[in-house]
Amino acid sequence: MQNRPITFSIKTRSTKSHARVGTIETPHGVIQTPAFIPVGTKATVKGITPEMVKDLGADSMLANTYHLYLQPGDEIIKAHGGLGKFMNYDGPTWTDSGGFQAFSLGVALGKNITKFTSSARPGYDEISLKGSGHKVESENALLPAKVDEDGVMFRSIIDGSAHYFTPKKSIEIQQNIGADIIFAFDECTSPHEPVEYQKRSLDRTHRWALESLKTHVENTEAFSKQALFGIIQGGRHEDLRKESAKFISELSYNGIEFDGFGIGGSFAKEDMITAVHWVNSILPENKPRHLLGIGEPSDIIKGVMEGCDTFDCVMPTRNARTGTVFVNDSADTFSYVNLNLKNAKYKDDLGPIEWGCECYTCKRYTRAYMNHLYKAGEMLAGTLATIHNLHFMAKFMEKVRGEIVAGNL
Numbered sequence: 001m002q003n004r005p006i007t008f009s010i011k012t013r014s015t016k017s018h019a020r021v022g023t024i025e026t027p028h029g030v031i032q033t034p035a036f037i038p039v040g041t042k043a044t045v046k047g048i049t050p051e052m053v054k055d056l057g058a059d060s061m062l063a064n065t066y067h068l069y070l071q072p073g074d075e076i077i078k079a080h081g082g083l084g085k086f087m088n089y090d091g092p093t094w095t096d097s098g099g100f101q102a103f104s105l106g107v108a109l110g111k112n113i114t115k116f117t118s119s120a121r122p123g124y125d126e127i128s129l130k131g132s133g134h135k136v137e138s139e140n141a142l143l144p145a146k147v148d149e150d151g152v153m154f155r156s157i158i159d160g161s162a163h164y165f166t167p168k169k170s171i172e173i174q175q176n177i178g179a180d181i182i183f184a185f186d187e188c189t190s191p192h193e194p195v196e197y198q199k200r201s202l203d204r205t206h207r208w209a210l211e212s213l214k215t216h217v218e219n220t221e222a223f224s225k226q227a228l229f230g231i232i233q234g235g236r237h238e239d240l241r242k243e244s245a246k247f248i249s250e251l252s253y254n255g256i257e258f259d260g261f262g263i264g265g266s267f268a269k270e271d272m273i274t275a276v277h278w279v280n281s282i283l284p285e286n287k288p289r290h291l292l293g294i295g296e297p298s299d300i301i302k303g304v305m306e307g308c309d310t311f312d313c314v315m316p317t318r319n320a321r322t323g324t325v326f327v328n329d330s331a332d333t334f335s336y337v338n339l340n341l342k343n344a345k346y347k348d349d350l351g352p353i354e355w356g357c358e359c360y361t362c363k364r365y366t367r368a369y370m371n372h373l374y375k376a377g378e379m380l381a382g383t384l385a386t387i388h389n390l391h392f393m394a395k396f397m398e399k400v401r402g403e404i405v406a407g408n409l
């Protein structure tokens with residue numbers, strides 16, 4: 001086995017669930033797991049500096065390949081010496097592969113299908129594109145992404161220009177961006193697609209996984225610096241999920257396997273943990289497992305108990321910008337509520353966002369001030385709330401790790 005840029009070590013295993021506490025050592029520092037990874041879609045967690053991300057207790061950051069490829073372009077990021085240098089962040093970094101955008105800009109567009117999908121069959125008129133801040137009107141809009149056997153045709157959300165992503169292209173872009181951990185190119189499917197489509201798509205994702213691995217292994221310089229995770233798909237079907245976990249975990253090129261795994265897919269809320277359970281019953285214990293696009297604390301707990309190690313999501317930071325903050329609401333270790341600071345009932349509230357919270361925002365500002373900032377459309381609202389929510393997530397993950405070690409989770 002070659003020397004790899006990351007080392008995953010499990011320190012404690014729960015006796016009550018599949019949860020584990022460990023570390024991922026990377027060339028840019030250590031990630032304590034289970035970990036929540038804030039998303040900086042365009043090489044910035046909106047509204048705060050990279051130093052603040054670090055000070056708030058997040059060990060790493062994830063950026064989106066699709067967005068950085070379109071703007072400013074991966075070559076200019078490479079010219080800076082990679083993503084970390086580009087955004088002046090010296091901690092561990094991740095990039096996704098663009099596969100999720102193939103989904104959110106393709107089949108999911110106009111159908112109200114995102115990371116979580118209602119169990120009812122969708123029919124709808126508007127969808128937000130993940131991380132883009134754009135909303136596209138539905139049915140008659142030209143689909144900006146189309147999947148074929150070799151890759152995905154994207155239409156730029158910026159200027160409408162056409163781009164074709166193959167697994168090779170996705171990996172080459174991610175090599176230029178230079179994050180510590182990168183992902184194979186995959187197709188994320190809607191849970192509403194029939195099983196025949198899920199099978200065809202899974203075959204494609206598996207072929208693309210090999211192509212991704214081959215491309216990475218053959219670039220010896222990038223391969224020595226960046227870990228590559230394979231992605232498991234398979235929709236809501238037990239046989240397909242297990243087949244995918246087996247295929248991806250055993251896949252090798254020149255004797256080299258993936259360094260870790262991402263569990264992908266769009267889920268009906270009630271299906272998510274079942275699918276994760278199937279997959280993790282097959283994946284090897286000794287490699288890290290990342291649950292893609294999941295960030296609601298209650299979902300993270302479920303994922304942790306099924307043996308997932310890392311999680312990324314725009315939700316805690318996006319919610320902060322639109323007024324929603326997490327608040328501990330009782331003595332229960334993991335209990336919390338989502339509180340909307342724009343609500344008129346906070347306009348006279350002289351308390352902090354969360355009593356007892358040690359974050360910069362809660363030590364200095366009242367709910368009434370936050371309510372005023374949102375009402376007035378002030379930029380500071382998003383910054384202060386993002387600080388609180390990321391602090392909350394870091395503390396939450398610290399509690400998760402502590403409770404596993406204490407034998408309570």
Ligand SMILES: [Zn+2]
Binds near residue numbers: 357387
């Ligand atoms: Zn706070």
